Amino acid sequence: MATLTKTLKLPFLRLNQTKAEMFARLERLNTEVANAILALPKDHRRALTSKSFAGVEIGSAWINQTIRNANARxxxxxxxxxxxxxxxxxxxxxxxxxxxxxxxxxxxxxKKRVPLEVHAASHRDALTALWEGRAKAGSLMLVRSKKGIWYACLSVSMDVPDAENTGRWVGVDRGQNIPVAAATPDGPVVFWKAARMRHVRRIYAERRCKLQKAGKRRAVKNLESKERRIVTHINHCISKDLVALAKRQGAGLILENLAGIRGRSKQRQETKSDAGQNRDYWPFYQLEAFVRYKALAAGVQVDSVRPHYTSKTCHVCGALNERRKHAYVCTRCGHQAHADANAAMNIRDWYGLCCPLELEVPAGGPHEPAPNPVRETAAQAAA
Known part of the structure; x- marks a missing residue:
C-alpha cells in the first residue's frame, strides 16, 4: 500500500467579522513572536518552549509550531x-x-468549532475518509488570501492501493514549445500546446518591466504571484488530462528524468531574453510533481528513465540523427515524424529497445586500463 498525502484548502462557512478580526490579530501576534525568535542567537532559540511565551494569548500548541518554523533551516x-x-x-x-x-x-x-465550506467532490471524499477513520490527519494551517478570505489548510494522509504494472506504457516527452507529447500504447501521439503559457510569460514580463521602471515594487510582486498561479493552473490541467489518458488506456506513465537539465543544456542569449522561451522559466518539475501525486491517487504507475538521446534516436531503426526544430528525418531509413512524437515513442518503448549496462572496475584500480570495461548483460545472457 502506498501513502497519499493531500492538502485541502477549504474556506470557512459564513465566518463572521469578529472571528475574522480575531484570526488577523492573532496572525499578527504570531508573526511578532516569530520575528522575536529570529532576533535571538541560534543557541538561545533551541532552548525555547511554549513556557517562554506564557504571556502570549495564543495556545501553546500553536506557539510550539511557531518556534519550530522559526528554527527551521x-x-x-x-x-x-x-x-x-x-x-x-x-x-x-x-x-x-x-x-x-x-x-x-x-x-x-x-475551544470552538468553525464550519467549513466544501464544494469539490474530492475534498468531500477526503473529509469523509478522515471522519470514518480511513485517513490520518496532519497539520492545520490558517491562511488568509489577498481578498481577505480565511482558509483552513488540512493535511490528510490515506493509504491507496499500489498501481499494477500492466506492461503498457504511455511515453511522455516534456518540452518548452510543446509541454507534453504523450505516445499511447496503441500508437497515436497526443500533444498539449504551450501557446497560452508562452503568451502569459511574455505579457507579464513586459508588464513587470514597465512597473520596475516606475519603481512600483509591490505591484511587481503581485504580478509575479498572479503569473505563478496561472502557470500552476495550466500544469494542473495538463497533469489531470495526462493521468486520465493513461487511466483510459490501462497503462502507466513513463517520464524522462530531467534533473539538472538547466545546467547541462545551453541556450542562446536571444532565447534567454524571450520570457516565453527562457529555460529558466520552464516548470517541468512542477508538472512532474502534479502528475505523480495525481497518478498515485488514480492507481496509475509512474516510472522515469534517462533522457539521453531520446530526441535524436530514430524510433524505427535506432540511428542517431540531429533534429531540426520540430522535424525529425532519419538519414538511414528515411523515417519522418514530429521530433517530440519520435522522442515520446522512444520513451514509451524504452524497456523494449534498451538493455542495462554494468561498468566493471579493473582489478588493479580504477585508473588502470582494463581490456573490457563495459559488459552488456543482455548480450552475455544470450550467449
Whole structure:
C-alpha cells in the first residue's frame, strides 16, 4: 500500500467579522513572536518552549509550531506574515449531517468549532475518509488570501492501493514549445500546446518591466504571484488530462528524468531574453510533481528513465540523427515524424529497445586500463 498525502484548502462557512478580526490579530501576534525568535542567537532559540511565551494569548500548541518554523533551516531574516499552524493533535474534524466543521483551540483554554465550506467532490471524499477513520490527519494551517478570505489548510494522509504494472506504457516527452507529447500504447501521439503559457510569460514580463521602471515594487510582486498561479493552473490541467489518458488506456506513465537539465543544456542569449522561451522559466518539475501525486491517487504507475538521446534516436531503426526544430528525418531509413512524437515513442518503448549496462572496475584500480570495461548483460545472457 502506498501513502497519499493531500492538502485541502477549504474556506470557512459564513465566518463572521469578529472571528475574522480575531484570526488577523492573532496572525499578527504570531508573526511578532516569530520575528522575536529570529532576533535571538541560534543557541538561545533551541532552548525555547511554549513556557517562554506564557504571556502570549495564543495556545501553546500553536506557539510550539511557531518556534519550530522559526528554527527551521531558512535564510529568512524577518517574517512579513507567518500563518498560524498546529499539528494533528490539536484539532478535530466534526460532522453534522452534510456539514463538516473544525474544532480547535486557538486561544489558551478556549475551544470552538468553525464550519467549513466544501464544494469539490474530492475534498468531500477526503473529509469523509478522515471522519470514518480511513485517513490520518496532519497539520492545520490558517491562511488568509489577498481578498481577505480565511482558509483552513488540512493535511490528510490515506493509504491507496499500489498501481499494477500492466506492461503498457504511455511515453511522455516534456518540452518548452510543446509541454507534453504523450505516445499511447496503441500508437497515436497526443500533444498539449504551450501557446497560452508562452503568451502569459511574455505579457507579464513586459508588464513587470514597465512597473520596475516606475519603481512600483509591490505591484511587481503581485504580478509575479498572479503569473505563478496561472502557470500552476495550466500544469494542473495538463497533469489531470495526462493521468486520465493513461487511466483510459490501462497503462502507466513513463517520464524522462530531467534533473539538472538547466545546467547541462545551453541556450542562446536571444532565447534567454524571450520570457516565453527562457529555460529558466520552464516548470517541468512542477508538472512532474502534479502528475505523480495525481497518478498515485488514480492507481496509475509512474516510472522515469534517462533522457539521453531520446530526441535524436530514430524510433524505427535506432540511428542517431540531429533534429531540426520540430522535424525529425532519419538519414538511414528515411523515417519522418514530429521530433517530440519520435522522442515520446522512444520513451514509451524504452524497456523494449534498451538493455542495462554494468561498468566493471579493473582489478588493479580504477585508473588502470582494463581490456573490457563495459559488459552488456543482455548480450552475455544470450550467449
Amino acid at each position: 531558512t535564510h529568512v531574516k524577518r517574517f512579513l506574515r507567518l500563518p498560524l499552524e498546529t499539528n494533528n493533535q490539536n484539532w478535530r474534524l466534526h460532522r453534522t449531517g452534510a456539514t463538516f466543521s473544525l474544532g480547535f483551540g486557538l486561544l489558551r483554554g478556549i
